[in-house]
Amino acid sequence: MKIATWNINGVNSRIGHVLDWSAKNRPDVLCLQETKCVDARFPLGKLRSAGFEHIAFHGEKAYNGVAILAKYPIEDLQKNFPGDEADALRRLIAATINGVRIVNTYVPHGTAFGTDKFTFKLDWLARLRAYFDDNFDRDDKVLLCGDLNVAPHETDVWNPRLWADKMHFSKPEREALLNVKRWGFVDVFRQMNEEPGEYSWWEYFHHSFEKNRGLRIDHIWTSPALAELCTDCWIDRAPRALEKPSDHAPVVAEFSI
């Protein structure tokens, strides 16, 4: 079973890239973030034609939005945290597919230190941890993926000294994300890859991609039980080099399921 996560930065603007990449890489599940469209504008027909018979999505006008595209049936679909208001930002969608509980998230960016949006980011990550405490068992097959908007370790940042006090790598953000990880998650990308210089996001400017000045902020984390079944995990940089790319690259994991 091949599961991928990709912040697409506008699913309608990037539909060609999604279709091409899916045809070539044939994921069984593709989790998208930043679809940036209301449900009525979600390109359901095109994605169904691409072989994703089972699709769940949860979007809003212009911002946020998450989706799960799958070749197997989707069970126990959940949108946002239990108890969220109906108008809460669309940042989480979860489903059980082939016995794997998949939680696809677009963690808040944070915008700037000292703002309400930064507090919202830290609070959201605390809620994410509580959500796993309340609803999940480490002995089950559990997978958290998405744009987690934090690079957890120095090897996940092209220049840790420069980024030490910047958004995505500040101490409070790293601590909040590592607190989620302490639920019991295994970072399956790091389980499979120890080398530095592997990133999933590069700024659009300063030729960041060409210089490989990026951050690893898109992740696939699993429960220990599922990590044992992981056979490979990689970041596919190819779509980031295309014309009009998303600023993020897909992260892919394979499991012997």
Added chain:
DNA sequence: ATGGTCGGTATCCGA
């Protein structure tokens, strides 16, 4: 260490 660059239904905002 900056200036720059995207998408959205937009002429700024969020990233």
